[in-house]
Amino acid sequence: MIRTSFNDGWQVRPKVNPFSELSGQAVPFIPVTLPHDAMIGQPRTAPGGDVTLDRAAGAYFPGGVFEYRKVFAVPEEYRGKRVFLEFEGVHRDATVYINGDYAGQRPYGYSHFHIDADRFLRFGQDNEIRVEARAHRDSRWYTGAGIYRDTWLLVGEAVRIVPDGLRVTTPDIDGSRAVVEVVTLVANDSIEVRTFPVVTEIRDASGGVVASDVSRVTVLPGEPATVRQRLYVPSPGLWSPETPTLYSCRVVLGDVDEETVSFGIRSLQLDPEHGLRINGETVKLRGSCVHHDNGVLGAATYGRAEERRVRILKEAGFNAIRSSHQPMSKPMLDACDRLGMLVVDETFDVWTIGKSEFDYSLSFPEWWERDVEAMVAKDVNHPSVIMYSIGNEIPETGSPFGAVWGRRLAEKVRSLDPTRYVTNAVNGMLAVMSELAVLQQQWLEQAAKDGVGINTLMAEADDAMNTVSSSELVTERTAESFAVLDVAGMNYAEGRYALDRDLFPNRIILGTETFPTHIDGNWELVKQYGHVIGDFTWTGWDYLGEVGIGRPQYRTEGDGPLQPHNAPYPYLVADCGDIDITGYRRPASYYREIVLGLRAEPYIAVRRPEHHGRIWAGSPWAWSHTVSSWTWPGYDGKPITVEVYSDAHEVELIGNGTSLGRRPVGPKHRFRTEFDIVHTPGELVAVAYRDGVETSRTSLRSADGPVRLTAKAEREVVGATGGDLAYVTLNLTDGQGTRHTAADRPVRVEVSGAAELIGFGSAAPSTEERFDAAERHTYEGRALAVLRPTGVGKISLIASAPGCDPVAVVVTAE
The missing domain is CATH 2.60.40.10 (Immunoglobulins)
Structure with missing residues (x-):
């Protein structure tokens, strides 16, 4: 089908009651070009009183109902053709009207979908399309609202290759050739039996044809036909994160249609000894969880913005992205293919049990299969996608009925794409939340025997999650939910990594969500155990909403309870990313790079001196309150703490040419050390030593003079x-x-x-x-x-x- 951008010429306004509009309370439309986030321009407001979870989750942006419209010409020559509108994402509860008539809907805000439009069109004249979208207390993060991803107009003949109907896989690869299986789905909406030649060509990156095939297909009226061809590519260039080699596949259906997709040739293997292998080589996933928003752009999904995020994440040392907690956009998948970034694409944050008042759980029972189908159809040709996640922190995973749902989803995915693996990001604590009272009593009894209080035993959220997740209760309750998977995804449960090697010797584990402050210990476990294939930090890129979970917090002796999980208005971001919402790397990013063995130079981070001497009380998502800067006007001669990160044996700190001390660092010291010194403007240098010999150095200099x-x-x-x-x-x-x-x-x-x-x-x-x-x-x-x-x-x-x-x-x- 001929695909044309449908992004121009739109207008938007808050949805109005038609009776109110008749009475003169009209709200004007304003012109917009898609993609467009209708929420990011709305005024944020304080909720009044205490922090409320639903408002903090959305960064204190209001919900709303938004109405888009577009007037477009439909030429007379479209009569008798098939016309579809494709929406890559509308958040949320999208309802589409063409010339005033209901044409279709999609409750889930992250699925791409097609509207069968030609039956509603008026040929040879202008037509109007309207799209309504709603966003209101439906997620645990900032979602944005409206038509936030690309739209397309698809025009084709009655006999055609269906949208998403061309799928390319590489089931058999060796050094001399690769088998490429091309499956093409052809539809026939005419009343005639039609027979066409099917010409398929595979081209390499330079455009040269490396394999081709000619077949024939007969398509009965109203009965789609599947064309399956096996082609053979000699001496294939293999796709991997280091060498993201891409090919293109072009299928020509007689003289009526053609379609081209890009793909990569690569193999996947999985076992508890070697872990994940790509093209026969073991790969440990250095993973970043990411939300879908683009920072200053809100939720609007632009191809360049998605590519920029992937590029910066890869430059920071990540080789994998987990899309959290919804299917990844098409432009980001394209960027991952081109740049060599592995992908764990995720379906849902909820199944049948809601986490927000008006979330997708209300639609899940009716729509889950169609949304799984949409995700797999979007992903199947992308070599970057190695795994599908069927959920995130689903409470049902601790119950038999939840395991049944997990099996349904996993088998549905496998029926659509058996070439990739299936995981589920399980939070053990959430899976047994209803039974935590029993566990708490057991811990109290054990704490009394050990002579400590329960508050000491459970002082930190990270300790609590690991303690619960490693319990016999979680072992028993999640056994079936993990058994339906290829890879056991575990959120904040590194305590299970060694435990499960003995309890479940065939279980392969992925840290689907982990605390950024635990990366040194987690990565040691990933390297130590073959059955643990990687670690995904929460989070690699900061995001809007879920405000303040990683914010700096301090307390003094005698303080009451810690502040709420979320921060009060006007907090805007989660404040827990290695990289901030503008794409700038924060100190945690360089620390991670050192732990992963990707950076030789030390890194200097300076704690904000205004908080010197205070007791740190940040959450396990919170990095130390540091900036890589030696410019602190007003604090000359005052105490300041300098952190230095390095994998060397020792680091020496030098201020204006004078040694300020030499301290051990490296793996045995969690790759970091501290110097309590007095701030003196000038130059600060950190020198790394291994076996007493300098290996590298880095420096900070105070800004001086006019700004x-x-x-x-x-x-x-x-x-x-x-x-x-x-x-x-x-x-x-x-x-x-x-x-x-x-x-x-x-x-x-x-x-x-x-x-x-x-x-x-x-x-x-x-x-x-x-x-x-x-x-x-x-x-x-x-x-x-x-x-x-x-x-x-x-x-x-x-x-x-x-x-x-x-x-x-x-x-x-x-």
Whole structure:
């Protein structure tokens, strides 16, 4: 079918009651270009009183019902053809009307779906489509709202290759050739029996044909036909994270239709001794959980934004992404294929038991099969996808009926795609939540015998989760739910890794969600045990909503209970990512890189001196309250703590040429050490030693002199179409380029030429500023502007800030 972007020419407004509109209370439509997040521009409000979970989950953005409309011409020559509209994602409870008539719906906000449109169309004239979307207390994170992913118009003949109907797999590979199986589904909506030749070509990255086949297919009216062809690629280039080699497969159906997809040739193997093998080589998953939002863009899914996230995550040392907790977007899958990032794609956060008042559990029993089918259809040609997750922290997994549901989902996935593995991210504590009272009594009795109190025994959330997850109760209650899987996904349950090697010798484990503060111990277990295939941190990239779970917290002696799990308004982000919402790597990211053996140089992180001496009380998702900066005006001569991360035997800290001490570091010391010193501006150097010999060094320098505003575009040339974006980073620096982390101020931007400003913000965890404004304060000396090209030509951005000379950046869209 001919696929054309359907993103232009839309309008949106809050949904209004038609009777109210008749009485004159009309709400005007405003023009938008898709993808579009209708929620990110809504005013955030404080809930009043205590933090409420539903409001904090959504970053204090309001819910709402939003109505999109588009008027589009349908030419007369479309008469007699099949016309479909494809939506890659609408959040949530999408309902589609064409020329006033109900045309279809999709409750789940993360499934792509098709609307059979031609029966509603008026040929040779303008037509109107309206789409309603609702988002209201339906998730545990910021979801956004509206048509936040791409849309497409598909036009084809009555006999055609169905959408998502071309599937390519590589079931048999050796050094001399690869078997490529091409399955094409052909539909016939005419009243005639039709027979066509089917020509299939496989091309390599240079465009050369490496395999081809010609077949024939007869298609009966109303009865789809499956064409199955086996082709043989000689001396195949194998896809892997290190060498992401891609091929294309083009299928031509007579003179009526054609379809092309990209794919990779690679093999997967799994066993408790060797773990996960890709092309025969054991691969340990260095994983990042990610939510679907794009920071300053909200939930809007642009191809360039998705590719940028994948690129930065890979540069930070990750080789795998778990899409949490919903199917990954098509542009991100494409980026993972191109850049060599492995994917665990996840279906749902809920099954039959809800976690929010109006979540997908209300629709799950009726829609789960169609949504699983949509995810697999989207993923099946992507070599980056190695595993499907059928859920996340599903409470039902601790019950027999939950195990039945798990088996249904797992077998459904296998029936659609037997070439990949199935997991489920199980939280043992949640699976036995209703029976925790029994466990608590057992712990109290044991604590009394040991002479300690229950508060001491269960002082930390991470200890609590591991203690519960390692209990006999969880072992028994989750046994069947794990047995239906290929890989036992475990959230916050590293205590089971060694235990299950003996209890369940055939069980293969993946740490599907782990605390970032545990990576050193977790990675040692991953390396030690063959049946443990990887670790996915919560989280690799910070996200909107679930606000403040990783925020810094302090307490003093005599304080009452800790603050709530979530932070009060105006907190905006979870504040627990290795990488912040603008794509900037935080200290935890460099620590992880060192633990994973990917960085030789030490790394210096400095604790904020205003909190020196206070008792740390952050959650296990919270990294130390550090910044990689030696610029602390107002704290000269005052105490300050410097953290140094390294895999060396020792590190020496040198301030302005004077040694400030030498301390052991490396694996035996959790790859980190601390120096309590007095802040003196200048240069701070960390030197790493192994067996007494210097191996590497790194340094920080204080910003000095007047503050300068700088602007730098990530790319000087961007595409004028196709979801490309221009990212411009704004920094406050001194004359030598050292960032002024303590000189934050408002920055205003003006954009002219062939682009519009679609997002402007910083990584500030708590703020009332908006992403759709032209002025934002920097955070730790940084801000990020994102521009969407509107055509071919020059794009100009001029930025200004108090006390700084204006700066300009020019980008070309072509």
